[in-house]
Amino acid sequence: MVKVTIWGSLRSATDGQVEVEVDARNFKELLDRLATEYPGLKPQIERGVSLALDGKIYREAWFTEIGPKSEVVLMPYMTGG
Template identity: 65%
Template structure:
Protein backbone atom coordinates (compact mmCIF):
# COMPACT_ATOMS: atom_id res chain seq x y z
CA UNK A 1 0.00 0.00 0.00
CA UNK A 2 1.12 3.55 -0.73
CA UNK A 3 -0.03 6.57 1.27
CA UNK A 4 -1.01 9.40 -1.07
CA UNK A 5 -1.37 12.95 0.25
CA UNK A 6 -3.87 15.15 -1.57
CA UNK A 7 -3.68 18.88 -1.92
CA UNK A 8 -6.28 20.85 0.00
CA UNK A 9 -8.78 21.50 -2.77
CA UNK A 10 -9.23 17.80 -3.44
CA UNK A 11 -10.28 16.94 0.06
CA UNK A 12 -13.80 18.12 -0.67
CA UNK A 13 -13.96 15.33 -3.24
CA UNK A 14 -12.65 12.61 -0.91
CA UNK A 15 -14.95 13.01 2.07
CA UNK A 16 -12.39 15.24 3.74
CA UNK A 17 -9.61 12.65 3.55
CA UNK A 18 -6.19 14.27 3.21
CA UNK A 19 -4.27 11.02 2.98
CA UNK A 20 -5.46 7.90 1.23
CA UNK A 21 -3.80 4.51 1.03
CA UNK A 22 -3.94 2.72 -2.31
CA UNK A 23 -2.49 -0.38 -3.89
CA UNK A 24 -0.22 0.92 -6.63
CA UNK A 25 3.27 0.52 -8.00
CA UNK A 26 3.51 3.52 -10.30
CA UNK A 27 2.11 7.00 -11.05
CA UNK A 28 -0.68 5.72 -13.30
CA UNK A 29 -1.80 3.04 -10.87
CA UNK A 30 -2.03 5.63 -8.11
CA UNK A 31 -4.40 7.72 -10.22
CA UNK A 32 -6.46 4.71 -11.27
CA UNK A 33 -6.83 3.50 -7.71
CA UNK A 34 -7.79 6.92 -6.41
CA UNK A 35 -10.32 7.44 -9.18
CA UNK A 36 -11.91 4.06 -8.54
CA UNK A 37 -12.39 4.90 -4.91
CA UNK A 38 -13.39 8.54 -5.43
CA UNK A 39 -14.96 9.04 -8.89
CA UNK A 40 -15.41 12.74 -8.13
CA UNK A 41 -11.65 13.09 -8.67
CA UNK A 42 -12.00 12.19 -12.36
CA UNK A 43 -12.59 15.74 -13.70
CA UNK A 44 -9.48 16.99 -11.91
CA UNK A 45 -7.43 14.08 -13.20
CA UNK A 46 -8.73 14.85 -16.69
CA UNK A 47 -7.52 18.45 -16.30
CA UNK A 48 -4.18 17.03 -15.27
CA UNK A 49 -2.17 16.38 -12.12
CA UNK A 50 1.45 16.24 -11.15
CA UNK A 51 2.81 13.88 -8.55
CA UNK A 52 5.68 14.43 -6.15
CA UNK A 53 7.38 11.13 -5.39
CA UNK A 54 10.00 11.33 -2.67
CA UNK A 55 10.31 15.06 -3.21
CA UNK A 56 10.67 14.99 -6.99
CA UNK A 57 7.81 16.46 -9.00
CA UNK A 58 6.74 14.33 -11.95
CA UNK A 59 4.52 16.03 -14.45
CA UNK A 60 2.95 13.20 -16.39
CA UNK A 61 5.27 10.22 -16.44
CA UNK A 62 2.82 7.40 -15.77
CA UNK A 63 5.44 4.68 -15.53
CA UNK A 64 7.35 6.33 -12.69
CA UNK A 65 7.62 3.68 -9.95
CA UNK A 66 6.17 4.20 -6.52
CA UNK A 67 7.41 2.16 -3.57
CA UNK A 68 5.38 1.34 -0.46
CA UNK A 69 7.57 3.66 1.60
CA UNK A 70 7.56 6.48 -0.96
CA UNK A 71 6.26 9.89 -0.02
CA UNK A 72 3.59 10.48 -2.65
CA UNK A 73 1.93 13.89 -2.90
CA UNK A 74 -0.66 14.68 -5.53
CA UNK A 75 -0.27 18.17 -6.96
CA UNK A 76 -1.96 20.23 -9.68
CA UNK A 77 -0.48 19.94 -13.15
CA UNK A 78 2.51 22.23 -13.35
CA UNK A 79 2.22 24.15 -16.61
CA UNK A 80 3.02 27.64 -17.81
CA UNK A 81 5.77 29.97 -16.76
Protein backbone atom coordinates in the same frame (compact mmCIF):
# COMPACT_ATOMS: atom_id res chain seq x y z
CA MET B 1 -0.30 0.13 -0.23
CA VAL B 2 0.86 3.66 -0.94
CA LYS B 3 -0.05 6.59 1.29
CA VAL B 4 -0.99 9.62 -0.78
CA THR B 5 -1.26 13.12 0.67
CA ILE B 6 -4.09 15.01 -1.02
CA TRP B 7 -3.23 18.66 -1.53
CA GLY B 8 -5.49 21.68 -1.25
CA SER B 9 -8.76 21.82 -3.17
CA LEU B 10 -8.50 18.14 -4.17
CA ARG B 11 -9.41 17.17 -0.60
CA SER B 12 -13.04 18.01 -1.25
CA ALA B 13 -13.15 14.95 -3.55
CA THR B 14 -11.87 12.70 -0.73
CA ASP B 15 -14.39 13.89 1.85
CA GLY B 16 -11.75 16.12 3.38
CA GLN B 17 -9.24 13.33 3.94
CA VAL B 18 -5.70 14.63 3.98
CA GLU B 19 -4.21 11.20 3.35
CA VAL B 20 -5.57 8.14 1.54
CA GLU B 21 -4.11 4.72 0.79
CA VAL B 22 -4.22 2.91 -2.54
CA ASP B 23 -2.62 -0.22 -3.94
CA ALA B 24 -0.35 0.94 -6.77
CA ARG B 25 3.14 0.30 -8.14
CA ASN B 26 3.41 3.29 -10.50
CA PHE B 27 1.74 6.63 -11.21
CA LYS B 28 -0.68 5.24 -13.80
CA GLU B 29 -2.01 2.62 -11.38
CA LEU B 30 -2.19 5.22 -8.63
CA LEU B 31 -4.23 7.67 -10.72
CA ASP B 32 -6.52 4.91 -12.05
CA ARG B 33 -7.23 3.63 -8.55
CA LEU B 34 -7.75 7.10 -7.11
CA ALA B 35 -10.25 7.88 -9.89
CA THR B 36 -12.11 4.64 -9.12
CA GLU B 37 -12.08 4.91 -5.32
CA TYR B 38 -12.74 8.68 -5.26
CA PRO B 39 -14.90 9.47 -8.32
CA GLY B 40 -14.84 13.17 -7.46
CA LEU B 41 -11.12 13.19 -8.32
CA LYS B 42 -11.66 11.76 -11.81
CA PRO B 43 -12.46 15.08 -13.57
CA GLN B 44 -9.36 16.73 -12.10
CA ILE B 45 -7.18 13.72 -12.94
CA GLU B 46 -8.46 13.87 -16.53
CA ARG B 47 -7.66 17.62 -16.71
CA GLY B 48 -4.25 16.99 -15.26
CA VAL B 49 -2.60 16.64 -11.89
CA SER B 50 0.92 16.80 -10.58
CA LEU B 51 2.40 14.15 -8.35
CA ALA B 52 5.34 14.68 -6.06
CA LEU B 53 7.39 11.59 -5.32
CA ASP B 54 9.92 11.99 -2.54
CA GLY B 55 10.03 15.74 -3.12
CA LYS B 56 10.29 15.73 -6.94
CA ILE B 57 7.25 16.91 -8.96
CA TYR B 58 6.16 14.82 -11.95
CA ARG B 59 3.51 15.21 -14.62
CA GLU B 60 2.63 12.41 -17.04
CA ALA B 61 5.38 10.11 -15.82
CA TRP B 62 2.96 7.18 -16.01
CA PHE B 63 5.30 4.31 -15.31
CA THR B 64 7.47 5.93 -12.65
CA GLU B 65 7.68 3.34 -9.89
CA ILE B 66 6.40 4.09 -6.42
CA GLY B 67 7.83 2.26 -3.43
CA PRO B 68 5.74 1.34 -0.39
CA LYS B 69 7.64 3.87 1.75
CA SER B 70 7.65 6.67 -0.85
CA GLU B 71 6.24 10.08 0.03
CA VAL B 72 3.52 10.80 -2.55
CA VAL B 73 1.55 14.05 -2.84
CA LEU B 74 -1.31 14.60 -5.33
CA MET B 75 -1.74 18.25 -6.39
CA PRO B 76 -3.68 20.19 -9.00
CA TYR B 77 -1.58 20.56 -12.14
CA MET B 78 1.31 22.93 -11.45
CA THR B 79 2.28 25.42 -14.14
CA GLY B 80 4.88 28.08 -14.22
CA GLY B 81 8.30 28.79 -15.48
